[in-house]
Amino acid sequence: MMQESGxxxxxxGSAIQNGSGGSNHLLECGGLREGRSNGETPAVDxxxxxxxxxxxxxxxALQVARQLLLxxxxxxxVSGLKSPKRNDKQPxxxxxxxxxxxxxxxxxxxxxxxxxxxxxLSPQQLQVLLxxxxALMLQQVIVLPPPPACxxxxxxxxxxxxxxxxxxxxxxxxxxxxxxxLLSLQRQGLLTIQPGQPALPLQPLAQGMIPTxxxxxxxxxxxxxxxxxxxxxxxxxLDLTTTCVSSSAPSKTSLIMNPHAxxxxxxxVHTPKRESLSHEEHPHSHPLYGHGVxxxxxxxxxxxxxxxxxxxxxxxxxxxxxxxxxxxxxMQVVQQLELQLAKDKERLQAMMTHLHVKSTEPKAAPQPLxxxxxxxxxxxxxxxxxxxxxxxxxTPTAPLTPVTQGPSVITTTSMHTVxxxxxxxxxxxxxxxxxxxIAQNQEFYKNAEVRPPFxxxxxxxxxxxxxxxxQLTLNEIYNWFTRMFAYFRxxxxxxxxxxxxxxxxxxxxxxxxxxxxxFWTVDDEExxxxxxxxxxxxxxxxxxxNFDELVAHNPSLIKNMQxxxxxxxxxxxxxxxxxxxxxxxxxxxxxxxxxxLGNLASAIREELNGAMEHTNSNESDSSPxxxxxxxxxxxxxxxxxxxxxxxxxPLSLVTTANHSPDFDHDRDxxxxxxxxxxx
DNA sequence: GACAGTCTAAACAGAG
DNA sequence: TCTCTGTTTAGACTGT
Numbered sequence: 001m002m003q004e005s006g007x008x009x010x011x012x013g014s015a016i017q018n019g020s021g022g023s024n025h026l027l028e029c030g031g032l033r034e035g036r037s038n039g040e041t042p043a044v045d046x047x048x049x050x051x052x053x054x055x056x057x058x059x060x061a062l063q064v065a066r067q068l069l070l071x072x073x074x075x076x077x078v079s080g081l082k083s084p085k086r087n088d089k090q091p092x093x094x095x096x097x098x099x100x101x102x103x104x105x106x107x108x109x110x111x112x113x114x115x116x117x118x119x120x121l122s123p124q125q126l127q128v129l130l131x132x133x134x135a136l137m138l139q140q141v142i143v144l145p146p147p148p149a150c151x152x153x154x155x156x157x158x159x160x161x162x163x164x165x166x167x168x169x170x171x172x173x174x175x176x177x178x179x180x181x182l183l184s185l186q187r188q189g190l191l192t193i194q195p196g197q198p199a200l201p202l203q204p205l206a207q208g209m210i211p212t213x214x215x216x217x218x219x220x221x222x223x224x225x226x227x228x229x230x231x232x233x234x235x236x237x238l239d240l241t242t243t244c245v246s247s248s249a250p251s252k253t254s255l256i257m258n259p260h261a262x263x264x265x266x267x268x269v270h271t272p273k274r275e276s277l278s279h280e281e282h283p284h285s286h287p288l289y290g291h292g293v294x295x296x297x298x299x300x301x302x303x304x305x306x307x308x309x310x311x312x313x314x315x316x317x318x319x320x321x322x323x324x325x326x327x328x329x330x331m332q333v334v335q336q337l338e339l340q341l342a343k344d345k346e347r348l349q350a351m352m353t354h355l356h357v358k359s360t361e362p363k364a365a366p367q368p369l370x371x372x373x374x375x376x377x378x379x380x381x382x383x384x385x386x387x388x389x390x391x392x393x394x395t396p397t398a399p400l401t402p403v404t405q406g407p408s409v410i411t412t413t414s415m416h417t418v419x420x421x422x423x424x425x426x427x428x429x430x431x432x433x434x435x436x437x438i439a440q441n442q443e444f445y446k447n448a449e450v451r452p453p454f455x456x457x458x459x460x461x462x463x464x465x466x467x468x469x470x471q472l473t474l475n476e477i478y479n480w481f482t483r484m485f486a487y488f489r490x491x492x493x494x495x496x497x498x499x500x501x502x503x504x505x506x507x508x509x510x511x512x513x514x515x516x517x518x519f520w521t522v523d524d525e526e527x528x529x530x531x532x533x534x535x536x537x538x539x540x541x542x543x544x545x546n547f548d549e550l551v552a553h554n555p556s557l558i559k560n561m562q563x564x565x566x567x568x569x570x571x572x573x574x575x576x577x578x579x580x581x582x583x584x585x586x587x588x589x590x591x592x593x594x595x596x597l598g599n600l601a602s603a604i605r606e607e608l609n610g611a612m613e614h615t616n617s618n619e620s621d622s623s624p625x626x627x628x629x630x631x632x633x634x635x636x637x638x639x640x641x642x643x644x645x646x647x648x649x650p651l652s653l654v655t656t657a658n659h660s661p662d663f664d665h666d667r668d669x670x671x672x673x674x675x676x677x678x679x
Numbered sequence: 680g681a682c683a684g685t686c687t688a689a690a691c692a693g694a695g
Numbered sequence: 696t697c698t699c700t701g702t703t704t705a706g707a708c709t710g711t
Contacts, residue, residue, distance in 0.1 A: 455685065474700065498686060504702050505685095511701080518700080 288313060297326050442484065449486045456495075456502040457527065459485075460509065464522045471512065473519045474500070 288294060289309045294301040296317050303309035317323050445452055452459065463480035464472050472480065478496055481488040488495050503509045503520055508527035512519050 457685090494687065497688075500701060501686080501688095501703085503700095 288317075297330055445485045445487070446483075447486055449490070451487045452485055456498050457506050457508070460499060460502055460506075460520075461522045461524070461527050464509075464520060465524075471519045471521045473517060474503070477503075477520065 286306070286309065288296050289303065289306065292302055292304065294303055294309060294312055294316075296313070299316065301312055301316065303312050441452075444450070454462075459481065460477055463477050463484075464470060466480070467476070477499055478492075481495065481499070482492075503511070506527070508523045508525075510521045510523060512521055
């Protein structure tokens, strides 16, 4: 970690503030630069002794390189072995000699690349050499006075700035080459990254990655290698971090918590390579790119595709003072967030400790879960306290309900405490979770791989209700789960199956079909009742002739009408009129009573018949067997289970259309004994 | 212990 | 054929 220079230029306004945090690599780096620039005679800071020292270091670096090369040559002569890459037409000495004969200066990236390609140096030797080179270049960077960001520069200053930039880029290139070489060595089995190799900058990267990621990285490296050679300096401004870190602490790699990349609880190493890796894996997912817009702070430039975005990124957000300043701002933001997170973590820990102390339930006394430190809490917790978590895959771990709490009433804070396992937010009484319930813990669940203490049904309902149209396709429900909960970014097969099962099993979820596909809506009242579709009851479509009876017997079955169809408008109007006639509130999430279902059914059928007449001319394929709803609506229908005695008679029908009346309310006093609870 | 609710897993079918 | 979607069933687990 580089020492804070302590002096910050004020030329950049708010963008340049006091970098108090020790983790602010970029700030420190820039601070160093600008700290130097703050002086009237920046170069004076580096005295003759410093220059001599720098020169001495250069000499030492070259000396190291020469020694390494000599060792390599001697080994080759002794062993007679030749690297497969070193063929006969390119003598092994060619490049090393050229390197060795260089004048005392920093090895250029091209030369370094040649060294790397020739593989004349071991990784450890390379490491030494590169560190020396980086130290040398850092010295030169320090010596060169950087221009204040927003002050007019004279040509001399610009030249100096250009030189400085070039040095930084050189440094970066060398780093990249080094990493690539190390990776290729690893790929060829020539290098084994071991945990106890702190000298290798790549080591944290390799440690933080699983083998599959490394494999992917190999692919990326092999493809990106040539690209980087041709493009030369194509690193994005994201490289700033690495550049500065490398400059300040060559042996350290910038470790930055990336919540999006650390769902498995591991730190992600923020390096240019890692960055590009994620781009390879997800060609259109870039932290700075989304929805066709550049997400660089304050940019929002529209980029049609990812390629154009990359061009834009390299052209508009290259390494310059503006980007540096913007990065500083962003780091300030991150710093503030980290501070806030630290405070919240502390608070959470205190809460959990407090509640754990008060808990006297022997059965529900798992160790206080350290939500802070265990991002992979789900797994670790289940391992730590198997007794309390027998149902490991499905058991909520971190946000647990205290055992002493009343049913289904879970405060936001209590969700993070300990307690029984299966007690979930909406257990038994199906108290709907509110958006605030999730929202207040949204960030937590988004980042921590903790199973939310809500049932699938509750979450599905929430997902649907959060959507603008109050309807979602299955895939959108999936996406909501993965978007809102880090927990559901894993074991997709399991929870997706659970979602499908819940959608099918719960009465409250209504499938709607239209010409665009199918989507799901939720009947909130039915949800609160929490009833399931009975097992073993075949779901049958409603025959046309039974529609009246059906509605009469199961007024709750008419839930939604597909409003997207033209004929739904009059239908809805009729329904609403009928409901208004009977003082039935319109469908929102409220329940409603319906004392005159017969009238309503008549109104519906009349509307449907009208629609039939209207649409029959166009819909010649309407099968006679289909119900009016089906015939008229290409729409949906989710059948409900029937009692055996009902199988021949009125069949349950769940029709849907958005924002249409819900006749379900009367069930509470009317249809419960009739046929509602046959389950 | 019975029961209800929840969840997972599996099998199956239909559609694209 | 494969994948996705939807349905159904069985069994395990937990709380009441």
